[in-house]
Amino acid sequence: MSPSSAPCGRSGSRPAAGLSRGPAAGVTRGPARWPAGGQTQGHTGGLARGLASGLAGGLADPGRAELFSLALRYGPVTRGQLAEWTGLDASTVTRSLRPLIDDDYLRETGRPSASDQPVTRPAVAGRGRPVQVLSVNPGRHVALGVKVGPTAVSAVLTDLAATVIGRHTVPLASTEPSVALAAVCGAVDELLLAAGCDRADVLGVGVGLSGDIDPGSGACRLSAILGWRDVPVREPLAATLDLPVVVENDANTLALAEHWFGRGRGVRTLAVVTLGIGIGCGLVLGDRLHTGVRGIAGEFGHLPLDPNGRVCTCGARGCLEALAGDDAICAVSGCESVAEAMRVAAGQGAAAERARSAFRGAGDALGRGFAGLCNLVDPELVIIAGESSAAFGLMEPAARESLAVHGFSGIASEVRIEVDAGQEDLWTRGAASVAIRAGVGHL
Numbered sequence: 496m497s498p499s500s501a502p503c504g505r506s507g508s509r510p511a512a513g514l515s516r517g518p519a520a521g522v523t524r525g526p527a528r529w530p531a532g533g534q535t536q537g538h539t540g541g542l543a544r545g546l547a548s549g550l551a552g553g554l555a556d557p558g559r560a561e562l563f564s565l566a567l568r569y570g571p572v573t574r575g576q577l578a579e580w581t582g583l584d585a586s587t588v589t590r591s592l593r594p595l596i597d598d599d600y601l602r603e604t605g606r607p608s609a610s611d612q613p614v615t616r617p618a619v620a621g622r623g624r625p626v627q628v629l630s631v632n633p634g635r636h637v638a639l640g641v642k643v644g645p646t647a648v649s650a651v652l653t654d655l656a657a658t659v660i661g662r663h664t665v666p667l668a669s670t671e672p673s674v675a676l677a678a679v680c681g682a683v684d685e686l687l688l689a690a691g692c693d694r695a696d697v698l699g700v701g702v703g704l705s706g707d708i709d710p711g712s713g714a715c716r717l718s719a720i721l722g723w724r725d726v727p728v729r730e731p732l733a734a735t736l737d738l739p740v741v742v743e744n745d746a747n748t749l750a751l752a753e754h755w756f757g758r759g760r761g762v763r764t765l766a767v768v769t770l771g772i773g774i775g776c777g778l779v780l781g782d783r784l785h786t787g788v789r790g791i792a793g794e795f796g797h798l799p800l801d802p803n804g805r806v807c808t809c810g811a812r813g814c815l816e817a818l819a820g821d822d823a824i825c826a827v828s829g830c831e832s833v834a835e836a837m838r839v840a841a842g843q844g845a846a847a848e849r850a851r852s853a854f855r856g857a858g859d860a861l862g863r864g865f866a867g868l869c870n871l872v873d874p875e876l877v878i879i880a881g882e883s884s885a886a887f888g889l890m891e892p893a894a895r896e897s898l899a900v901h902g903f904s905g906i907a908s909e910v911r912i913e914v915d916a917g918q919e920d921l922w923t924r925g926a927a928s929v930a931i932r933a934g935v936g937h938l
């Protein structure tokens with residue numbers, strides 16, 4: 496297959512039976528970046544059996560899956576680096592990798608160069624004679640990432656490196672679960688059809704939504720934004736799409752995307768904080784996404800900060816989200832939106848001062864939240880993302896001041912706080928990342 500041909504080298508994908516489809520309009524293509532290759536022999540049918548065992552091919556072995564996920568996250572890599580990182584001896588690594596090379600998951604791409612050195616994993620000293628480096632073939636499979644929001648279902652088709660190949664958005668007339676899930680199926684079918692992908696090419700479908708997700712059943716226990724309570728998500732989608740489906744809280748999907756493919760590559764402990772109507776947080780602790788026993792870890796927005804503060808959407812008083820979320824900024828500034836408050840804050844006069852005061856107040860609360868977060872988990876990096884992340888600059892001085900006051904033992908000066916201002920594909924790429932993680936058998 497040449498790089499200019501359709502990504503999956505096939506024409507037409509079988510629409511799944513069951514739920515009705517959403518509108519077909521709105522497909523746009525991402526960058527035309529698709530490596531040659533992508534054979535799928537021997538993999539038909541296996542993926543639909545579920546994600547627990549990883550890919551139907553060579554990744555079913557947990558040790559091999561770990562090696563592959565390291566190559567995916569930190570590649571190009573050498574066999575020596577993989578041996579050092581995993582503690583396996585070199586001959587075991589070589590033997591384990593052989594099926595992945597034979598099956599075109601990994602390619603030998605020449606000798607290491609300066610630009611090939613992973614910048615992320617713990618440094619590995621020079622290991623003597625020049626050796627071949629290994630790179631993942633990102634076109635070996637595709638993944639889908641879907642974000643279910645209150646007004647639309649957005650979806651992307653990506654390669655194994657979470658690089659976006661296609662996008663599709665379906666507006667939602669209502670958040671009724673049957674309507675939203677049908678839109679998810681419609682978006683998935685449309686993307687596969689437009690890219691010429693067969694279901695056998697698909698590693699899995701990741702679905703991200705704001706709410707409390709049961710990690711066992713993939714059901715949504717509660718989503719205030721969608722108005723859902725105890726809504727099965729994974730099972731009906733998997734049955735209708737005939738594909739593996741993984742459902743995850745949307746902030747967790749972002750944390751995973753940053754950790755595997757973004758600013759957090761190689762950072763073992765980090766937090767991604769999302770600013771917007773809600774304030775979310777995904778945690779990576781010790782190189783693993785931390786979701787907690789019930790799947791609700793990282794409910795940063797509901798840290799109780801002020802017993803006399805505004806009432807939160809959760810019903811409690813003075814949560815961080817009630818003090819620093821969009822509604823709080825709008826209420827204090829008297830503006831209709833955070834974007835308007837930003838414009839007003841840049842001006843002069845009483846309205847501008849009121850808007851700046853709103854951002855200072857939100858920043859102060861955010862800084863106390865950061866202090867709680869840092870004192871508890873001691874992250875190396877905090878990434879700010881989400882719809883209102885562009886306003887963080889107006890909150891940052893107060894946030895840093897408050898973090899300095901409440902952060903323990905100098906942590907305020909050591910933790911890195913960075914803004915990921917990228918908005919396009921933010922959530923959908925995150926959702927695709929959880930499908931990729933599950934599909935390669937990484938725990």
Ligand SMILES: [Zn+2]
Nearest residue numbers: 797807809814
């Ligand atoms: Zn709350």
